[in-house]
Amino acid sequence: MPAKKPGAKRRPFRPRKFVRRAYDLLSTPLALFFLTYSRQVHDGYGMTWPKRMRLGYRFYRNFSKVQTGTNWRAHLVMAMKLLEIPPEVKGAVVECGCWRGGATVNLSLICEITGRELKVYDSFEGLPPPSPGDPIAARTFKNGFMPGMYGGALEEVTGNVRRYGAIDVCSFHKGWFKDTLPHHDGAIVLAFWDVDFYSSLHDCLLNLWPSIVDRGFVFLDEYRDVPYCSVFYSEKYWDKYFSCAPPGLIGIGTGVQVGMYYTDPSAGMGIPRIQGAESIAYCRKGDRSIWEYYPDEFENNPADPPMSAAT
Numbered sequence: 001m002p003a004k005k006p007g008a009k010r011r012p013f014r015p016r017k018f019v020r021r022a023y024d025l026l027s028t029p030l031a032l033f034f035l036t037y038s039r040q041v042h043d044g045y046g047m048t049w050p051k052r053m054r055l056g057y058r059f060y061r062n063f064s065k066v067q068t069g070t071n072w073r074a075h076l077v078m079a080m081k082l083l084e085i086p087p088e089v090k091g092a093v094v095e096c097g098c099w100r101g102g103a104t105v106n107l108s109l110i111c112e113i114t115g116r117e118l119k120v121y122d123s124f125e126g127l128p129p130p131s132p133g134d135p136i137a138a139r140t141f142k143n144g145f146m147p148g149m150y151g152g153a154l155e156e157v158t159g160n161v162r163r164y165g166a167i168d169v170c171s172f173h174k175g176w177f178k179d180t181l182p183h184h185d186g187a188i189v190l191a192f193w194d195v196d197f198y199s200s201l202h203d204c205l206l207n208l209w210p211s212i213v214d215r216g217f218v219f220l221d222e223y224r225d226v227p228y229c230s231v232f233y234s235e236k237y238w239d240k241y242f243s244c245a246p247p248g249l250i251g252i253g254t255g256v257q258v259g260m261y262y263t264d265p266s267a268g269m270g271i272p273r274i275q276g277a278e279s280i281a282y283c284r285k286g287d288r289s290i291w292e293y294y295p296d297e298f299e300n301n302p303a304d305p306p307m308s309a310a311t
């Protein structure tokens with residue numbers, strides 16, 4: 001044991017931090033099992049149980065190596081969904097918003113296993129200045145944040161991926177989304193957008209949604225922010241830009257279940273807490289999320305029989 005330096009202060013005991021860490025340690029083996037349990041994983045990838053466990057453990061380890069705004073459990077959810085997509089369906093994985101590359105390292109590992117390219121888009125200079133009318137950007141900067149927040153330099157990200165991930169499957173695209181994303185080329189089987197602002201999400205949707213393959217996945221980090229996620233339910237938006245019904249979003253509000261211990265959407269906003277709110281939300285291209293039951297209209301349209309009468 002290293003000798004204590006004379007005069008060195010003892011670290012204060014932080015009960016909340018202790019409980020969080022204890023929960024994380026105790027629940028990790030179970031989380032690994034439940035998150036990697038899936039009968040929908042395609043046989044073509046040869047992902048046996050030991051391989052799944054090893055992958056999950058690497059994700060867990062990388063979480064402590066590279067600073068990230070998202071949890072390794074959320075990365076594992078994405079990896080398992082990618083393994084459901086048959087190898088014969090061509091397409092890349094696209095990450096928009098990588099900061100220091102904490103999710104990039106793990107996504108690159110699953111891309112290496114599945115033989116897919118990982119395209120990473122970011123300014124590598126942090127968040128952009130607020131766009132007019134973007135309420136999230138306005139709120140963020142009102143709270144004291146500056147453009148440039150979450151800035152990870154390209155060299156730092158590539159260095160992290162080289163050390164902890166699979167650099168050979170990656171390509172990096174530096175610049176503001178509005179400038180880089182219109183040049184995106186090729187099909188996408190899975191996208192991960194962790195981009196904070198409305199305007200950035202709109203850039204991603206507008207430029208990348210047409211490239212998402214049928215039944216492809218789009219993952220989002222801002223699952224807690226219901227107004228932000230509501231675009232995935234906006235008939236007006238989807239009709240205007242894509243002439244289709246909105247796809248909806250699984251996990252809106254609380255995220256998908258990754259074995260965390262989270263109940264309160266306001267937790268983390270200045271309120272002391274022990275709950276860790278770290279999950280993810282997603283949609284699949286081809287899903288339809290519109291409310292189409294109008295009882296009054298039905299009464300005037302007896303041609304549509306009620307379900308019970310139709311069966």
Ligand SMILES: C[S@@+](CC[C@H](N)C(=O)[O-])C[C@H]1O[C@@H](n2cnc3c(N)ncnc32)[C@H](O)[C@@H]1O
Nearest residue numbers: 068069070097098099103123126176177194200
């Ligand atoms: C919260 S961080 C991403 C965290 C990362 N996904 C992780 O798991 O650690 C948001 C990222 O989005 C990028 N970003 C947001 N809006 C952007 C835009 N319009 N153009 C380029 N990059 C943008 C920022 O540079 C930043 O790296």
